[in-house]
Amino acid sequence: MRTGPAFFPLTFLFALALAACGGGQEGAGKTPTPEAGFVKVHGETFTITSELPGRTTPYQVAQVRPQVNGIIEERLFKEGDEVEKGDPLYKIDDRLYKADVASARADLARAEATLKSTRLRAERFERLLEMNAVSQQEYDEAEAALGENRAQVAAARAALESARTNLDYTTLEAPISGRIGRSSVTAGALVTANQAEAMATIRQLDPIYVDLTQSARDLRRLREALENGELEKIGEDEARVTLLMEDGGEYKHEGVLQFSEYAVEESTGSVTLRALFPNPDDDLLPGMFVRAKLPEGERSDAILVPQKGVARDSTGQATAMVINENDQVERRNVTTERAVGNRWLIAEGLSSDDRLIVEGLQKIQPGMTVKPVNVNNGGDSNRGDNQ
Template sequence: MAIGLALALAACGGGESAQKGQGKGGSQPGQGTPQVGFVVVQPTEAALVTELAGRTTAFESSDVRPQVTGLIRRRFFTEGALVRQGQPLYEIDPRLYRAAANEASANLASAQANREATRILAERYRPLAEIEAISKQDYTNAVAQARQASASVAQTRAALETARINLRFTTVPAPISGRIGRSLFTVGALVSATQTDPLAQIQRLDPMFVDIQQSADALLSLRRSLASQGIVSTAARVRLTLPDGSDYGQTGTIEFSEALVDPTTGTTTLRARFPNAQGILLPGMFVRARFAQAINQRAFLVPQQGVSRDPQGNATVILVGPDNKAVQKKVTAERTQGEYWVVTQGLNPGDRIIVQGLSKLRPGQSVKPVPANTPQRVQAPQQGKDGDGQTGQSKQKAG
């Protein structure tokens, strides 16, 4: 019976000791003041980057067309080759046009001879008319014939020039320098100056244009932003994403913006110019263009982990407020820039944004703020210790 009483007393002592240990070290995980990391934000410059669809267009494009009618006798170029402006491309049968030029030359010689004869006759009639050896009417007629002969010379000279031009047109030159495509007509084909199809097409591919489509709403929003304080325009440097998803590697510049809106699509066209020495860009390619149309000089860059969304989709941040309490605040964050959200409204210079320790943080909760990325020292418990700090061996001794 004495042994049973001793065991009961020992059990009671152990229960009191366990309760005492929980009372000393029994704060549950997550209770107390949590430590959070914050960043201090200040207004800075952030580019208003836009990404739009675009399509490549040749810098210069020209159809090779005949200006006279005739049979093609020869072709002087290789399809797909580079040609220079003025380089001969085709030869149209020149025999008829050479004969017309020779005829016009002979007519000019005849007109010049007639002009000389009428001029001499008028000069001879002049003194005779003064002494009334001939009638004044005869002299007047001689002078008129001389003038008509001079006009006839001018007409035949113009006809000769036209014939020579047509003769030169029998050699079809390259209107611009660039890369020529396939020939749509072969040797022996009959061509005319009034036909609708060109003989070939030449395109200059260096540099290259990219036509970018931007909605009229976005353009109006940009212009309103430029009218407000803090938003300034900038020289747009454009980067391209090719159809395979790769970056083009070279930057272009915006040349101009059209002053009209397409009524069918509601968009306006921006034209950018790119170098294309390697010939990577080809006409008709669909690309994605990224460029900065303006700079916001009063934006805040907040790390992405510090911005969250409420059920309505509004962007929110948690600040270190007065008395080191967490304060939730709505902000305007419509786009990202690298690893940051660009916040345009809702923040003030010097605000402390919590970016670490947000997982279990609630608005209004007291926090222990430290600069972000500050290492936290967590001391691991020593092995063999219970709640009251005594080892099991020392308890046995005490027992």
């Protein structure tokens, strides 16, 4: 009669095991609703800018060349220094030119003395002609000689002025203010008037030009957008140009757009734009490669969304996942216009109040019901009515 008590515990344990298995299967059949982190799309005022490549160009450039022949006696500047307009730069041996001035001055004095004598003779002949003491021909010859001597005085005076000018040219002066580069000649070098090689170059760097290039196609598209009302023209006070240096840092001074070329470069299909920047510390040097942010127009209802909320399929089509009114996932084809930092500027496909999914994308599929979580509100679960 011991079999009764032994059989009861085994039966009881088996029943408990079956109950436990049944309860596990019932819990496993329940799938929790996946969460989807979203941001609420909204329109905002946005200034459309273009980032254009360019190079710096001096505001003014002057090459120093001699205007007379001679031997360089002295260089009067230090290479790399700032010079002012009119500062002496080189001294050429001027002994021959001083002698030319003295000779021209003597020629002028001789011509003036001859003129005085000829004028007195012509005056006497005029009085004698009235008394019929000289013939008309003699009087005419005296008048002609007077006119010739006057021309000789004028020529001698011009020769003296030319000699003085050449003497002045023996001191080469800075034609503009700016920073002077290296000298190609030293003391003792022979230079010739209007030679091909410049002795030095002066560049004015404050302010400084930045020549930018923009494709003619982009310029045409910008004008069409302005004409169609897609963009609003920005005010003159806001039409400032921001410069990015080679290392990606932003230049501390803003520039202004000066002009754009009215012709397209045939080889590149681009148009040149010129901006003017202050350069008080000489941070910008001629020939530097830079990039400039140039404002083009303003859009009052621009749609900007995080880049992580936009993906591309195998065909390259940009797509986005949004949550509809029933908390279901919808797939949208979108058109991206340009990248703005870590966001996309959307041209088509999204509108204000759309809930764009940016987190949990790997767990969802189109048509699936999800639990919306507004990531801009600290992760609270809601329908995104307050952005």
